Amino acid sequence: MQDTIGTLPLVGRALGRIEDRQLLSGTATFLDDIPIPGALHVAYVRSNVAHGTITAMDTRAARELTGVRAVITADDLDHVPPLVTPVANAANPPRHLLAKGVVRYVGEPIVAVVATSRYVAEDAAALVAVDIDPLPVVCTLAESLDPSKPVLHAGAGIDSNVLFDRVLESGDPDSAFQRAAHVIERTFRHSRVAPVPMETRGAAATIVEDELVLWASSQFPHALKETVSDLLGVEKVRVKCPDIGGGFGLKSLASPEEILVAWAAMYLNEPVKWVEDRSENLIASAHARDMEVSVRVAADHDGVLLAMEVDALCNTGAYSVHPITHTLEAAGVLSMTPGPYRLAHYRARARAMATNTCPAGPYRGVGLPVATLVHERVMDILADELGFSAVEIRRRNLITSDELPYLTATSQKYDSGDYVASLEAAAEMIGYDSFPSEQRAARSSGTLLGLGFATYVEWTGNNSKLFKQRGMTALKGWDSCQLDLDQDGRVSVWTSSPSIGQGTATTYAQVLADATGIAIDDIDIVQSDTGTGEVDGNGTGSSRSASVTSGAIILAGTELKSRLIEDAAALLDVPADELQIVDSEVSEHAGHERSIDVRILAGKADPGRYNIGRTFEADDVLYSYATHACRVSVDSETGEVDILQYVVAEDCGRVINPLIVEGQTKGALAQGIAAALYESFHYDEAGQPQTGSFMDYLVPTACELPRVTIRHLEIPAPNGILGAKGVGEGGTIAAGAAIANAVSNALASEHNTLPLRPEVLQGHARAIFENLH
């Protein structure tokens, strides 16, 4: 958008991050660092049973403990309605802030103890006795579908564990299957994973005059504010975000634990805080990607895709999550499994199933890591069956740049880019041509090498239209900002999308400096606070900050610039179109003869003149894409996978700050690799979590993760305001598929379940050498 904001001296530069100073010196303020004198602490008593009826509760001993201020149960919350997240065409199960009569997963909060210290609160929580009569447990997808098993939300009039069941059909898949030369049928599985931000969740509430101020480690402060206000019937609520130690989707939820903190502060009229501990975070925050997808795919003799049939089952856990809903992963798989490929005939069904497990929530990539695993494994399986190379089969099926914009069988309007170019770039970067001979040579010396690709396309900067299409009616799709130029010439900027660690303060400052001509050092990006101006919007998530929130900043910045120029023109007696702003000084284009400092203008202006709010929503969804490629070796004895080389050829449109964009890709990739090779959240048959600590849930360390080489194609999005598309999730989306393809290639066998476990791979690896000898 050169026209809108003129030249771009800062956008595109790898500026060091503004936010680093405080983070590096230990002076940042995360939720648990906020000084709140006299704050009381909450500890939750959680269910240790996956499914059962609460028959008795004894809280007397807890209440009598010195320092305990309140012991809260569902009975105290009678006037508080349950959380119900509206979703079109789906069952909407109610979720009480504290379990009422029935518990539905291990970790469900039953009692909240409020005490003068965390230590006392935990002592008291241990004194609460809860009797639970166990009910039969529904843990797996198969159990959820089993009619002999209990229906989890029957009490709320929901007569099935299938909470969401949606079919999409386009073209004529049946006749396409009939005339197909090749039909393959497979099932793909992704195991359950946890987002695990290093800072756990937390909230702190205080009453300031007649306002409820809720500090929350939240990606969606506006949604949280509205939820608290509606549910608790409080008119004046203000949600403030401190520094946030990662979110990855998890912190976009308005969770019962946070809302209860607000309730307790009002009830006691004292400040109250809760900081989740790691085992609560692992067991009881939100999980993701527990899915099984069966597909049938039809192709012709030339390997061209003709039709696809998809049946996706998503384990959505015990409740819907607010405001994201229980449909998000299912809907993602439904819409995006065709991927970047030309496909006319498509039939897909996706079901979200209730089980007695921790609720599924949003986690980096939402649905797309699974959709990509499916379409990319399908490509390689087809290639093997038909005798094509992995590159050739993709060349034949990828939508070409000439075909864009392309309307998919699922009504996605892929906007721009060059998918084939990303494939070719990745193939070149990974040394594809020389690989087959290297692979043969390695094998003869006892080493199993494999190479895998994954190409994907991703929806970013989602607008209200798309959220509606996905049934997620509680999501806004727009974001906004408020600028205020003060008398010292400094601009403060509040946005609806808090920084959760991805460097948005720097990104926004670069964009605003270019949009206004204000010196970047004079810009302060303030962490989100719903009490500022008219700021409202979706929040941080689904790769939207750089594309959507930046749009609002450009709109507001452009208005600020034109007001400054208009005022300077009057004061200097120069026509406005002869003025520019450079480094916070308004001057004549030619000669710089007459000029005035922005500070002076700010000092003279009427109050509010330079206080500007703007909202932005992308007219069309912005589709980012990439091809990942990696080389792996599989240890022939242990089955362990080592990633030898990893490359990414990606297009996120205009790169605002290469340092930050590459950091996002590498970090997202780390989470994708984690789910491909290491992480998996387990329950036993009784619904007891088996991986409730970092000793069992294996977050990779520096020893497990590889270096990554990234190339940007940088084809600007035609519909975005700056040409930027989202980038936060891409790395996660393709890693599982690329690694599964590489391992399948190394072992000359199919590996369609993530994570790829050494104990499974081991047998295949040994078999190869046994067959050789």
Next chain:
Amino acid sequence: MGMQRISVNVNGADVEARVEPRLLLSDFIRHDAGLTGTHVGCEHGVCGACTVEVDGAPARSCLMFAVQVEGAVIRTVEGLTASAGPEGWSVLQQSLHEHHGLQCGFCTPGILMSLQPLLTAEEDPDETQIREALAGNLCRCTGYENIVNAVMAALAQVRSSRAA
């Protein structure tokens, strides 16, 4: 619960306090001494976010009780900054900034404190050894590559200033 008196030196200042014997060192540092730069990411000894120096050696403050450090000298990330160069940053802090070795920054103080021995060690670690030294600190944001690059650059700088 009986309180116990402790006196420790934290970042050069003597601190006297009466604490419960069960008070974790991490809570003492964060809430009694008010030094919230030390973070708590797991409270079970795996993530390394809570790492501080106790008598010159890195230690996980979530695995110690405050009473165990009676008489000890403790340095936290805040102390690192105070003793740093004119920029107010140590070589590694500066290098992490330049190499974009942090995103949310929650793990960063623990990483800074864990790696101090590596920066002052006699021998030159290679990338594998650097990664091993980092393996006790979990970072969920970066994928570690930029942290490793930052450490390598910081080591190069430390070496060249030693040689000079």
